[in-house]
Amino acid sequence: MPDAWLASYPGVREREPLAPLSWYGIGGRARFFLELADDGPLPELVARLNTERQPYRVIGAASNTLFAAEELAGLTIKLVNRRLSIDGGKISVTAGYLMPKLAAEAARAGRAGLEFAAGVPGSVGGSVVGNAGAFGGEVQDCLSRVEAIDPQGRRHTLTAAECGFDYRDSSFKSARAGWVILLATFRTTDDTPAQVRARLLDVQKHRRATQPIEQRSLGSTFKNPPGDSAGRLIEASGLKGFRIGGAQVSPKHANFIVNLGEASADDVLALMAEMRNRVFERFGIELEPEIRVIGRAPAA
Numbered sequence: 001m002p003d004a005w006l007a008s009y010p011g012v013r014e015r016e017p018l019a020p021l022s023w024y025g026i027g028g029r030a031r032f033f034l035e036l037a038d039d040g041p042l043p044e045l046v047a048r049l050n051t052e053r054q055p056y057r058v059i060g061a062a063s064n065t066l067f068a069a070e071e072l073a074g075l076t077i078k079l080v081n082r083r084l085s086i087d088g089g090k091i092s093v094t095a096g097y098l099m100p101k102l103a104a105e106a107a108r109a110g111r112a113g114l115e116f117a118a119g120v121p122g123s124v125g126g127s128v129v130g131n132a133g134a135f136g137g138e139v140q141d142c143l144s145r146v147e148a149i150d151p152q153g154r155r156h157t158l159t160a161a162e163c164g165f166d167y168r169d170s171s172f173k174s175a176r177a178g179w180v181i182l183l184a185t186f187r188t189t190d191d192t193p194a195q196v197r198a199r200l201l202d203v204q205k206h207r208r209a210t211q212p213i214e215q216r217s218l219g220s221t222f223k224n225p226p227g228d229s230a231g232r233l234i235e236a237s238g239l240k241g242f243r244i245g246g247a248q249v250s251p252k253h254a255n256f257i258v259n260l261g262e263a264s265a266d267d268v269l270a271l272m273a274e275m276r277n278r279v280f281e282r283f284g285i286e287l288e289p290e291i292r293v294i295g296r297a298p299a300a
């Protein structure tokens with residue numbers, strides 16, 4: 001068996017249910033699954049996965065990922081390495097660290113610039129990949145450098161300019177697919193803890209007012225097209241509250257698809273297709289998915 005080594009790799013579990021790991025509560029199983037609190041074994045492991053031609057992917061909080069396969073082939077690695085260190089104006093965090101916690105720790109230390117991270121419920125690794133942003137701030141504004149390994153397991157340190165950031169995009173989605181982010185260092189500026197905390201609370205208040213955060217979702221389903229907002233276009237297409245199976249266009253924010261309880265990946269993909277079709281018919285604009293769909297192509 002070509003994957004016998006994976007089955008016996010320390011800590012690997014077989015046929016792990018993915019729904020409990022996903023913010024959406026949707027997912028089949030991972031053929032092989034490994035949770036890593038220490039990224040030490042990763043260079044050798046990733047190199048071997050590539051040599052053996054085994055598919056793999058790393059996930060963080062899965063707050064941007066729809067698991068759409070009944071069984072996800074190869075190895076799914078969940079990174080939960082969670083270390084943070086502050087050195088003057090620089091804050092370094094491992095990829096599995098959660099963004100809201102990063103925002104809170106920065107505020108506690110009186111370091112400004114990461115308040116937006118309070119609005120992004122994912123990990124640092126996933127947020128670098130997607131150049132996550134909220135309420136006026138995004139990763140590329142304050143990222144100083146990233147430590148990552150390539151598919152051969154070699155370590156690299158990249159500057160923000162080398163990460164190819166764009167709107168909800170980076171080279172880790174394309175030219176550097178298969179790389180694994182281990183650590184990110186952010187630049188911050190001096191402020192008082194009280195002032196930073198006040199701005200952070202503002203971000204949280206704004207989120208509560210505008211987003212259905214009490215329901216399961218993946219945040220914004222589609223990217224905003226240039227000069228417009230996907231939510232506005234979807235709402236103007238009459239889809240607010242529209243439902244397929246257990247998936248619903250949120251009545252609070254039309255760019256969020258919420259899981260009413262029993263939504264399947266098929267429900268979400270069918271609803272995404274309907275949203276794209278209706279917006280295209282009405283406005284001639286093609287919406288581009290912001291969420292990542294693993295295991296199947298997003299609906300066209």
Ligand SMILES: Cc1cc2nc3c(=O)[nH]c(=O)nc-3n(C[C@H](O)[C@H](O)[C@H](O)COP(=O)(O)OP(=O)(O)OC[C@H]3O[C@@H](n4cnc5c(N)ncnc54)[C@H](O)[C@@H]3O)c2cc1C
Binds near residue numbers: 079134182
């Ligand atoms: C209620 C809600 C609100 C949200 N609001 C926002 C918002 O305001 N702004 C925003 O930008 N996003 C928002 N999101 C989406 C999501 O939180 C962000 O995209 C977040 O950055 C994803 O991080 P994650 O750890 O969950 O990534 P995951 O979903 O786990 O992964 C995302 C992608 O990154 C890859 N990846 C993850 N970790 C690594 C790593 N260490 N190395 C290499 N690749 C990796 C995965 O393979 C996948 O392709 C929201 C989501 C929810 C549920």
